Amino acid sequence: MRRAVLLASCLLLLALPAAAQDLPQFPKAGPPEPLPEAPCDTALANNGEWLLGRWVSPQSRWEFTRKDGAILWSLDRKGSAAGDFGWYESTRIDGRVDKVTGCTVAMTAGQGAFVFEGVLTDPGKLFGFATNAKGAHVRFTLRRER
Numbered sequence: 001m002r003r004a005v006l007l008a009s010c011l012l013l014l015a016l017p018a019a020a021q022d023l024p025q026f027p028k029a030g031p032p033e034p035l036p037e038a039p040c041d042t043a044l045a046n047n048g049e050w051l052l053g054r055w056v057s058p059q060s061r062w063e064f065t066r067k068d069g070a071i072l073w074s075l076d077r078k079g080s081a082a083g084d085f086g087w088y089e090s091t092r093i094d095g096r097v098d099k100v101t102g103c104t105v106a107m108t109a110g111q112g113a114f115v116f117e118g119v120l121t122d123p124g125k126l127f128g129f130a131t132n133a134k135g136a137h138v139r140f141t142l143r144r145e146r
Contacts, residue, residue: 033139035119035127040103048100055126056146062142064097071097073107118142 053063118128
């Protein structure tokens, strides 16, 4: 009896990888590299109203506000740490938007310690890359918070 149970257990363990392949896979899709072509005329002036509010990405939350005519932003990073980028649990970064068009944004924090460039590809999705002073990159897919 024990041998039969052991044999059945071994066969079941061998079948698990095959069964796992049948499960739906959900890849974490990052922004395309390089950033997609801007779908708007970036030469036209824009006040950045499309950017204001809250945006989210896996393990981070962004908030964009207007103060004294400038657009300010804050990033709250939660969850997994990215030590190579200089982030640790519950990192918070505050900065200023340097340039905004109808579908692109460029922003910084500190003296170039965090530089972000992004492209709005549809009304609720912003793809972007952040670079730190060491040259490390982090990709973001931001979605408008619901």
